[in-house]
Amino acid sequence: MKLSNEDLCKLNNFWTYCKENQYFNVGYPESADFDYSILEKFMEFSLNNCGDWREESNYKLNTFEFEKEVMEFFANLFRIPYMDSWGYISNGGTEGNLFSCYLARELFPTGTIYYSEETHYSVDKIVRLLNIPAKKIRALSNGEIDYKHLVENIRNDKQNNPIIFANIGTTMRGAIDNIERIQHDIALLGIERKDYYIHADAALSGMIMPYVDEPHPFSFEDGIDSISVSGHKMIGSPIPCGVVLAKRHMVDKVSVEVDYISSRDQTISGSRNGHNALFMWTAIKSHSTSDWQRKVRLCFEMADYTIDRLQQAGIRAWRNKNSNTVVFPSPSEAVWRKHSLATSRDVAHIITMPHLDCREKLNPLIEDIIYDLQPESRLPSVSGQN
Ligand SMILES: Cc1ncc(COP(=O)(O)O)c(C=O)c1O
Structure with missing residues (x-):
């Protein structure tokens, strides 16, 4: 050149x-605290992870093997048996949120999505894109969702399939919505757990919460159905990226076969950056x-x-x-x-x-x-x- x-x-x-x-x-x-110089030699390759890393793909230069290990790591971190989970390396937290809201909408087509006014601005865009009925809920002064206002809205809407967009670390105040309290309050409305969806936007704090002494509820074991994390935030990466993880049986309901790449496709993007899997893999392998x-x-x-x-x-x-x-x-x-x-x-x-x-x-x-x-x-x- x-x-x-x-x-x-x-x-x-x-x-x-x-x-x-x-x-x-x-x-x-x-975070600027990273060193991926060991990966410089891969810059000569067009690494593309289009499709599902669980499947054989006809496109040879993919990094599916690395992506699989990254997803195993995050399944373990977010406390879901690997075989019960499915997710992928996205272009960033926003794509993970989009994927999760899409999944929730497919599972609950008449559901309304509830999110606090402290939620990242991109979620307004996501609900418009997906055309999901949405309600913005007031926030408490520390940035958490106003639980009473949330319940009031679900009750007034007579909503039987609420989709809760919870924050595990808001953009402006780092506030963490109380997943336990939300589930408790929804149960009091007589809505069964199988009838609603909780997504957790853990863009930054997804890589903080598992490593603190007294974590807030943040995992699948705590009742979350999907989680989105940014890779370029706490982990650090020269290219924006992210990880989204959801329950496999839910994702299987929205997947489609694509003959062109002879693979299944559940992801939002077609072509996906294969280098990102190398960055994330190197980060998790080089840190205890x-x-x-x-x-x-x-x-x-x-x-x-x-x-x-x-x-x-x-x-x-x-x-x-x-x-x-x-x-x-x-x-x-x-x-x-x-x-x-x-x-x-x-x-x-x-x-x-x-x-x-x-x-x-x-x-x-x-x-x-x-x-x-x-x-x-x-x-x-x-x-x-x-
Ligand atoms: C809470 C929260 N969610 C989502 C995002 C969007 O993430 P990304 O920039 O990785 O798309 C951000 C970005 O700052 C954020 O703070």
């Missing part, structure tokens, strides 16, 4: 820009359980350090239990733009990812926020938080 000097220069400048900015995403939950626990602990330590420093300056900073998302009043635009902070209405957050592995990396940002927000930042406290 030949490029002009000008184009080469453009690429090199972009590489320098990436190097300079790779650790600046404090508002977004992407205690490695992930150490990473999660480090994220929490950095979050607590940030909270302490902001609180000492009189700034109302907090985090939900089992979350590395530090929430505080939004600073001025100059500050959130300078540090790529994410803001929503009157709050901002910092997500302490594993690459923010020392206080020195956080100090300049914390000092800018303190300088910007003092002294008018004392907000009333909110419930359900650390």
Whole structure:
């Protein structure tokens, strides 16, 4: 491949820009703590995982073998016997949510989907795409779904097949919906477990919750029917990707035979990125359980350090239990733009990812926020938080 000097220069400048900015995403939950250099040699191959990795495919350059092992790992992590599960490596958390909502809609064609107003923005798009009747439920001040409002809506809708879109870590506040409470409340409405669906959006926290000392209910054993996780968030990947896992007997109901690839097809995309399976496989093979626990602990330590420093300056900073998302009043635009902070209405957050592995990396940002927000930042406290 030949490029002009000008184009080469453009690429090199972009590489320098990436190097300079790779650790600046404090508002977004992407880990930069990864090294996949061992996989560079695969860049010469067009690796494509179209179809179902459980089947033989006519397309030879696939990484199904690796994808299978990744799915075994996640089945174990999310506590479902591997043979009872089915899932695949997606393009990201959004595709996993789309797949799961599609599955739920196929299983419960007259169901209404319920999700909190703190849910990731892409879910509005998903319900429109799938044309599912949907209700947005209020959120509590810490970001959890408002359980009373949820039950009230299901009851008023006389909905016998509710589809619950639960958050295991909301985007803005890292809040975790209480799966146990939701099931308890729905049972009180007289709806049997087989008649409703619970999807868990665990984009970031799917790789946090299994590694904490006191996890919230987050697994298939806790009553979840499908889970979506982003691969480029806690795990880290140069290409956005994700993992979606569901109950096999449910997925089998929506699968179709495709003669063109001589395989079955349940996935949303046709062609799927085969390199992503190599990234995910390498990540899980090169980390032990205690490695992930150490990473999660480090994220929490950095979050607590940030909270302490902001609180000492009189700034109302907090985090939900089992979350590395530090929430505080939004600073001025100059500050959130300078540090790529994410803001929503009157709050901002910092997500302490594993690459923010020392206080020195956080100090300049914390000092800018303190300088910007003092002294008018004392907000009333909110419930359900650390
Ligand atoms: C809670 C939640 N769900 C879904 C998504 C979308 O995930 P992805 O960007 O991997 O598609 C995000 C992204 O930040 C998120 O925070």
